[in-house]
Amino acid sequence: MSDRRLMRSLRTAFGVRRSPLRRGAGWLDENLGGGSKLLRDELRHIFPDSWAFFLGEIALYCFIILVVTGIYLALFFHASQAEVVYQGSYQPLVGVPMSDAYSSVLDLSLDVRAGLLVRQVHHWAALVFVGALMIHLLRMLFTGAYRRPRRINWVVGLSLLFLVGFNGLMGYSMPDDLLSGTGLRVAYSITESIPFLGPTMASLMFGGQFPTSGIIARIYPVHIFLLPAGIAGLLGLHLGMLWLQRHTEFPGPGRDDRTVVGTPMVPAYALRTTGYFMLVAGVLTAFGGLLQINPVWLYGPYTAWDSTTSAQPDWYMGWLEGAVRLFPGWDIQIGSFVLPAVFWPAVVLPGLIFTPLFLWPWLDGIALRDHGFHNVLTLPSERPGRAAIGAGFVTFLSVLLVAGGNDVFAAVFGLDLLVFQRTLQVLVIVLPPVAALFTYLVCRRRSQRWLATGR
Ligand code: HEM
Structure with a gap:
């Protein structure tokens, strides 16, 4: 008698009922030829903590x-x-x-x-x-x-x-x-x-x-x-x-x-x-x-x-609104053709942000000459250049987000709107490279210390 048959007769003899999960697995085995192993393996899929x-x-x-x-x-x-x-x-x-x-x-x-x-x-x-x-x-x-x-x-x-x-x-x-x-x-x-x-x-x-x-x-x-x-x-x-x-x-x-x-x-x-x-x-x-x-x-x-x-958009559109507010009103006119100023911050800028972002895994692979398979993550300090670009990017979007609400900030904090606007126009250019450099130096220091002391 096979093991499975023996178990079944023992269960019947002692009146033990199988759990719904086991019955489902048995049904899979009978009808799909061994499906319960697949199900069991999938139910044991491991999720990191x-x-x-x-x-x-x-x-x-x-x-x-x-x-x-x-x-x-x-x-x-x-x-x-x-x-x-x-x-x-x-x-x-x-x-x-x-x-x-x-x-x-x-x-x-x-x-x-x-x-x-x-x-x-x-x-x-x-x-x-x-x-x-x-x-x-x-x-x-x-x-x-x-x-x-x-x-x-x-x-x-x-x-x-x-x-x-x-x-x-x-x-x-x-x-x-x-x-x-x-x-x-x-x-x-x-x-x-x-x-x-x-x-x-x-x-x-x-x-x-x-x-x-x-x-x-x-x-x-x-x-x-x-x-x-x-x-x-x-x-x-x-x-x-x-x-x-x-x-x-x-x-x-x-x-x-x-x-x-x-x-x-x-x-x-x-x-x-x-x-x-x-x-x-x-x-x-x-x-x-x-x-x-x-x-x-x-x-x-x-x-x-x-x-x-x-008037404010929801926060996730705020950066785009900020870009429109900060960009100078330069309409370009060639004969009867006009290229409105809003085209640059609202169409070109998102294109410049999203295109490299979509291609980022390939650009990163080329820059680091690393095309291998990786399941273990790297810490930011292990790749200071990558962390620096990330920090510059976040800072750029953050300044734009603040600019999207420049009138509200000016009213709440009693600032002169025009002075605040000019300040943000400078900060949007100056702050991202500063944040990137700072992040680069901090990450490099950490990785050097780690190499020297193992901590
Ligand atoms: C990714 C999914 C979705 C997002 C991000 C989203 C977002 C929003 C937001 C921000 C509003 C404005 C709410 C307000 O009035 O303050 C809205 C309105 C509305 N949404 Fe959605 N929504 C989503 C999916 C859906 C789905 C699946 C349905 C219906 C099956 C739906 C039905 C409506 C209706 C009927 C309104 C208008 C009523 C109102 O503004 O109060 N939405 N949605």
């Missing part, structure tokens, strides 16, 4: 929360710019003509049960999502996690960041309040500034010359379906590659390119990550309940001839 890996998980959980809260919002949001007269419970706007979209967001905020909480959780989840992705990306950058065999996954991750930021922009453009309309006007002008193609592209995207009455209806399916589907697909690809390639890990005793040190997926990691999900959901719900965000009723409906003071 470092805190740094939590960043990617925060991003994933924010996405789940965005989908769940977004579905609730979609039940009440009207993607229409047809004019209505507001009759809801917010007294200062009663009797004011506005778009159906704006009126539905006012209802969502002030009359729909839990509407404001869900709106605010949705908005906070978007802000934290991009933040987690950005810090996750910087962790990759500073530790060389993008080297072979993860170069394609770096590109997938960066595309993810791009789509999420863009979907956030679409999202906060939908309520059709004065702030979102101001953002859309900026987006229209930037698109229009592209030489030759720009005006046609802007007109195709917006359905005519700004302001148009159909833009919200166009954005809506992109925001709730197209981009989320793209993001879900990229997330799946990102995680699938991660699973097949195994995880990177920080250097340390017992770590090499062939082993992984950490926790198996079942049961420890599965329980831990469920806890992380609860934590992210809890923190975002607390944010949504306690911290006001995007109070659209205070801004009023969008009208093309009005503008809010201190």
Whole structure:
């Protein structure tokens, strides 16, 4: 009698039932010829224990929360710019003509049960999502996690960041309040500034010359379906590659390119990550309940001839806004052809930032003459040049981000706006190389000390 048959007869004799997991594995073996071994191996997939890996998980959980809260919002949001007269419970706007979209967001905020909480959780989840992705990306950058065999996954991750930021922009453009309309006007002008193609592209995207009455209806399916589907697909690809390639890990005793040190997926990691999900959901719900965000009723409906003071985009678009504010107003005119000043900071600069960023794993490989496979990460001090470029890049974006809110900073700290603007124009050029040099020297010193003392 085979071992398996013997076990089965013993279990029947003593009335012992097999656990659902074992029964599932048995079913796989019977029907797919040995599938339980595969399942067992996958359930034992090892996840590293470092805190740094939590960043990617925060991003994933924010996405789940965005989908769940977004579905609730979609039940009440009207993607229409047809004019209505507001009759809801917010007294200062009663009797004011506005778009159906704006009126539905006012209802969502002030009359729909839990509407404001869900709106605010949705908005906070978007802000934290991009933040987690950005810090996750910087962790990759500073530790060389993008080297072979993860170069394609770096590109997938960066595309993810791009789509999420863009979907956030679409999202906060939908309520059709004065702030979102101001953002859309900026987006229209930037698109229009592209030489030759720009005006046609802007007109195709917006359905005519700004302001148009159909833009919200166009954005809506992109925001709730197209981009989320793209993001879900990229997330799946990102995680699938991660699973097949195994995880990177920080250097340390017992770590090499062939082993992984950490926790198996079942049961420890599965329980831990469920806890992380609860934590992210809890923190975002607390944010949504306690911290006001995007109070659209205070801004009023969008009208093309009005503008809010201190109009700010969401933080992840702030660097682009800052670049536009800092760049001098140099329109270039050749005959009847005009190249608007906004083209350089809003189209050329993002191209100059994102193209090398996408190619970074290959550029880094060429610069360091290192095309090998790496599963163990490097510490920033081991590669001072890489750390220096990273620090310069972060400093550059940080100055632009501050510049995106220059009017608010000037008002809050009582600064002269023009002097502050000029200071930022100087700092954006001077600070990044200073930060890069400082980082280079600190990292080199650390690596020299490590070589000399082993500490
Ligand atoms: C990556 C995914 C997403 C991001 C980054 C994102 C971001 C945003 C942001 C920032 C807003 C403005 C919220 C506000 O009014 O303060 C918004 C609005 C909205 N979102 Fe999303 N969202 C995402 C996915 C979704 C999904 C999957 C749905 C629906 C299934 C959805 C439905 C909506 C609706 C209906 C609104 C308009 C209502 C409102 O503004 O309150 N979103 N989104």
